[in-house]
Amino acid sequence: MGNVGKVVLVTGAARLLGGRFVRRVQREPEVERVIAVDVEPPEHDLGDAEFIRADIRQPMIGKVLARRSVDTVVHLDVSGTPLGAGGRGQAKETNVIGTMQLLGACQKAPTVRRLVVKSTTSVYGAAPRDPAVFTETTPVKSLPTGGFAKDAVEVEGYVRGFARRRPDVAVAVLRFANILGPSADTPLAEYFGLPVLPTVFGYDPRLQFAHEDDVIDVLLVAATEARRGTLNSGTFNIAGDGVLLLSQTARRLGKPTVPVLLPAVTWVGRLLRTAGVTDFSAEQIRLLTHGRVVDTREMRETLGFVPTYSTAETFHAFAASRGPGLLPPERMARTVDRLAARVPADRG
Template identity: 50%
Template sequence: MAGRRVLITGISEQIPGKLARALEQRDDVEYVAGVDVRAPHDDLRHTEFIRADIRNPIVTRVITATGVDTVVHAGVATAPGSVGGRARMKEHNVIGTMQLLAACQKADALRTVVIKSSTAVYGSDHSDPALFTEGATPRATPRSGFAKDVTEVEGYARSFGRRRPDVTVTILRFANFIGGGVDSLFARYFALPLVPTIAGYDPRLQFCHGDDALAVMERATVEDRPGIYNVAGAGVLYLSQAIRLAGRVPAPVLLPFATIAGNLVRRTGRLDFSPEQLRFLQYGRAVDVTKLRRNFGSVPRYSTREAFQDYLAHRRIRKVAPSPTQAWDRELYDFLQRRAAAASANQTGSTGEDR
């Protein structure tokens, strides 16, 4: 029996690149192709790199020419900076997914589509359940940014599944990646000397180790596992616990000024905090992975705490001369100090008037 022929989008990113390398080693995989506008960073000896933009309708010809039977859509951008701004990010994620699935619909040989999604589809709200199951309805539907994009991406994937019932569609909702050398939003967040938090809030965090993400994606690629699955390490960490473990200093920001602080952090070039990410820093999020264990047959090796500790173990702390980024850190610190002083003065003034 011939092995699978796999096409992976977003091949220049870390986990898709590692997935391609893992598939190269499998006897049940005959061919691997990677599509992206940037070349992969991994040393891929048997993966055919195709420089293409999935927003271009020519992707239909790519799928036809390669004769793939499995498509792994791992190219959904998580931050505007990686694709040149929010408008281009939405176009890349939403329009790109539409074009890709339209191409998949025309591919008679196709048998499997795997979508790399995110637990961000559940949003973050004060009335959220303790654990989101895959069938749960978000209390606060994401209205902007990456969370809204992946919600739309999943919608297109489900519509595709209805049009092509002969194709196995697997949607993997990953918690925030950390550990295993993965460069992610939270890997950069906890590397900040001053970690911005929302004053009065201590959200629950849940992480997925990079190795666990890779293992789940590989299994979904070579086996038929239809459905939607949450993927996360067991347990949670509170933000305050994570900051202490990281040896960092929390920088509480009053909620009305959180957007301003987010803009300052964005200017460092390290992070890109959107409104839904600021809501996450208020309320957090945690998901139930029972379905992953029972139906998918996979149990993440790393708990949330273990994934975070692995990230800390591999983080390299380099002492360098003050850089522009450190200057932005100082600017952020000064801003927080000014706001705290102003808030204290206002409170003192109000107390005096009451007397």
């Protein structure tokens, strides 16, 4: 490319995480232009980036890649929550059909040299006989059957196909543990925002978190730094050090838990969706039953990234940003009573 700087295209720019990454990557000295893409115009500032309103499910994305001579694509438009008023169906379409369309466009674009894809550790599922710690190559015993986790499994499959067809492109898939932080808008953040946390009776799962600041930093490493000539190709688990038990998270939030018998959990899922927790799917319930812990050695040794925040520090930053957790005692008592009163009816 001679002296020409990188031309970086970022999908999902209307989301907070996408917007933050767009603003950050344009400060890199070797980056000449940043093209931000989303179906909705962002409500946040994108700095000097060029915003293109485009639906990645449509062929127009191919024209954008070709006309702008894009060499680096950072695909962040893979999410558990729909943008705007769209429902779960729209989120799935954007995740799966949008990724297919984007990869098809990348395949035809000779200028593309690097692809970074946001994925999730949810691809490992969560089951009773899972290994204590998942590595990137652990065979999965129970593939996710629905929700965002199933989308991510499909997305990764298409990305592997693309990598085989375009071996000249460096492809990095980043599997993030649950992302938390002051501006996190994930389903798990919504769950922790509830006044009382429903838990599965008899289980206290181990959880890992990735701080949103570390997410931006590791995306930057994957998109801009060539290490040891490998251009950071591969699949990488991304999480803060250590684990927290669900009971510890509740204590740190200052919130009570209501243990629910496993057969009643589907009812709790319905209750949470009514309360506005968008993607409290079967996958979320399995995570809050069995937990999930991943090995991050590849992240450190191959990608060369060391997170600033541990899992506990990430959760502390999230909890501190939410203010005091406790409801007034009388409202708390009423909420607990109402939840507890419903549980026995669902035991059968």
